[in-house]
Structures are given as structure tokens and as C-alpha cells.
Amino acid sequence: MTGDISPRTDDTFVELENVTLAYGRGDKKVVALGETNLRIDQGDFVALVGPSGCGKSTILKLVTGLISATSGYVYVAGREVGAEPVRVGMAFQNPTMLPWLTVRDNVMMPLKIVPPFRQEYQSKKKTEFRDRADALLKEVGLAGFGDKHPWQLSGGMLQRASLCRALIHEPQLLMLDEPFGALDQFTREELWAVMQELWLKLKPTVLLVTHDLKEAGYLANRICVMRSRPGQIIDDAAVPFARPRTIDMSYTPEFVSMTQRLRELIVSARPVRETV
């Protein structure tokens, strides 16, 4: 299963070709990611699941260009990562809001950095951007919180704002690194719905890293299962459920048997604990 597990199509937006990543040298060398091939179509929603330390976040960072591969190639929009003029949005498990800015200014930050908005930011468009941020905040249920500072908001609210920041510049590529991981169950489910709605509307290509199989099943079109040491994709399956999906759907036998299958895969892929 480790070869070409996803066939190349003309719509391929993200492509990892024989990518490996290792830290350190010699005896201390740790292979974080074994040879990995992965293709993601434009507008697709792919979830990466697997045991902790399996290199899920590593793939995400490789695709974003935050780290470079030890060997192999990472292509985004047909060009090597870093060279491509692709707009990337990112949300982490921590909301990572800048504490000195208001929530609205935090959300507007990408517009200040990313072309072509960057050039327009200083000029007349600022009020327009402001309205755009407010509209997006409203969509995630944060209407009227734009002028607050991050410490005045709860964790769930901050995570909503963080999603807004990841989406405001209409990214072609959206990277989600366990963005709902630190939230309570109800807030999480609510944000899944918000996320699905935003994805259906804006159709960015999404790569979601998560521990939560229900979350992967609810949100993703495709679920890639990884194993650790070295990190590797061992399974890649489509999620057959129609959109828009609901929480109720996650209690259907089909959904449950899917998550069960994934769970077994992950458990069996867990590194064997050495017995004393």
C-alpha cells in the first residue's frame, strides 16, 4: 500500500513525491517521515490521522514550507513548495492570537502580509477589509467581538477567531493542525459544522491533522491513516457520506463501522511496546 496510493489527476494541487524527513545525523538520526507519496486534488478535504508522533504535523509543515524535506519533492500548484504564489492559511491547536491586537486586527493580519491584499491594505481598502473581517467573525458566531482583545475570549471563541484568520485571505490551501483538539465536545461539534459550511462555500484545498476519527469522518473527503517510526501513510480511503453532513450521521452504523476500521488500523500500526 505504500506505493502510488492516490493516482495523479489533472486536478492535483499538492503532491509529495518520495518525501522523507530525518532529524540529526549518524547514530542520533531520527526518521520522522519515511518515504511518503501523497496527492491531493484541488478543492479536496483530506484528513491525516494516526498515533501521536507519526509525522502528521510534519507533512503539514512540509506542505506549508515551514520545514524542508531531507529528500524527495513537495509540489504545490505544480511548483516546488516555497516558489509557488499560493495563498496558504493555517490554524493550530493553540489559537496563537497576537495579544496586543484586537480580535479583528488579528483576523486581518494575513491581509496585511499576503499579496495582493498587502498593497491595498494601507490605502482605501482598509474599511472594506474591516467589514470583511467582521462578516467572517459573524459567520463563526463572533459578531460584536472584533474590538475585544484575545484574553477576553474563551478558548473556543479564540479558536473560531483563529479559523477566521486562516480564511480571511481566501487561501487556496488551508492547513489545520488539530485546530479543535483543545476544545470541549460540544464546541468541537459546533465548529465542525462551521468548518464544513465555510469549506463548502470557499472550497479551499484542506489538509487536516487530527486525533479524532469522528472529526476526520465528519469533515474530510479522504482519510489517510499514518503509522509511526518511521512515519508513513498506510491507508488512504474515501469517505462516502453525502454533504452537508450532520452529527446525527456520525451515529449511523456505516459511519461507526468506518471509524472502527480506522481505529483498528491505527491500533495495529502503533509501535510495539518493548517488554522488559
Added chain:
Amino acid sequence: MDQQLRRRLWSVLLIIGFFAMWEAFCWIFHISDIVLPKPSQIIVTLVQRFPALWPHAVQTLYTTLVGFAFGILAGVLLGVMIGSSRLAYDVAYPLLIGFASIPKVAVVPIFVLWFGSGAVPAILTAMIMSLFPIVVNVATGLATTEPELEDVMKALRATKLDILWNVGLPRTMPYFFASLKVAVTLAFVGTVISETVASNRGIGNVMMIASSNFDVPLVFAGLIILAIMGVALYAVFSLVESRITGWAHRKDEFAMG
């Protein structure tokens, strides 16, 4: 608020108590004016000689502020350079600490040798005294920026300058302003040291001449002026700090205001 008021009241009482004890101590043990003048006597001297002391106080304040301004400028530039990368920080830190630990009094004669006596060595001493806390704090603030905050920016393909301007520098502001409080007091010390050694103006010079004339009450009057100016400068920069970097203290009053 009540608690705070009470604490302030105790602080004031402690200060008054300190001077009262001093006064009483001098009375009881019949301490000579030449050794330790009474606070009452210092105040009388202060009032009587105020017209003569005033220009010197202004000179000292002026020298301090000019030196401090240069110190901020050089300190921020050096701090940004050193703090901009982990490597630069690790490489430069030992040298920085080396320079910082030199007693600055020792460099005054060198400045006098280079620039003669007067305002220039005093300004330079004030600058060099205030420089290091600023450099160290700015560099530390920048070097310890959370990697996640930078990742958000890097994912947006932000340039180094973008990151510095939008994340590094704002995040460093609390460190910077905390260092200003310390640095302005040090600049003040630098000025007075230099005035004492090589100048014909300033409170430091007045105290030097007064002590060689055994005009001890005047020496103490100078000391009181220095203390008042020092506290005032500290207070000004504390206020500026709490105004600008209120977000770091996460007070609700700030958020509402």
C-alpha cells in the same frame, strides 16, 4: 482599590517615618552637621540655595535625557541585531555580558581623556550606563518570541522584516519598557558620576565642590534633588510602560479604556 490606598498610605508613612527617625537620631546623639545634617536643616538649605541649585539640576536632567535618548537609539538597534536570530543571540551574548559587567565609573576617565571635561563625557556615560539593560531586554524579547507566532507568519510567506515589525517588535515592547525604567535611573547615575569627576556644572559637580568645602548640608541637598529627579523619571517611564503595554498585564480596566 481600598487595599491599594492602604498600601500607598503605609508607603508614605514609612518615608515620613524614615526622615523623622533620622531627625531624632541626630538630636539624641548630638551628631555634628559636618557628619550628618538633620533633614530639617537640609530642607532649609535646599530652600535657601534653590536659585543657585536650579540651573545645575536642569543641566543634570538635560544631560541625563540626552544620554538616555542616545542610549535608547543605540540599545534598540543593537538589541534588534542581536535578537533577530538565535545564532546572533548565542554568539553575542557573552561579549554583551562582558561589557555590561564593566563598572561604568571606570570608563569616565577614558571619555574625559578623549573628549575633555564638560557635557560630552557626561552624556556618553549616561548613554553607556543606560545602553545595556535596553540591549539585553530587547534582544531577549525578540529571541524568545514563540515559534508558533512566527509559524503563522511564515505560512503566509511573510518576510523577516514583516515578522519583526508585526510580531517581534510588538512582543518585545513590554521588555523594552521594563528596561527603560531601569535604564533611565542608570543614565542618571552615569551623569552624576561624570559630573563629579569632570565637569563644572550639574548637581554632581555642586556636591563635589560642597563636600570639599565641608558644606555637608548642601551635599545632602544635592542628594535630595537627585533622589526626587530619579523617582520622577522612574515614575514617568512606569506610566508610559503601563499605558503602552497594558495588554501584557491583561487588566480589564485597560481593555475597557
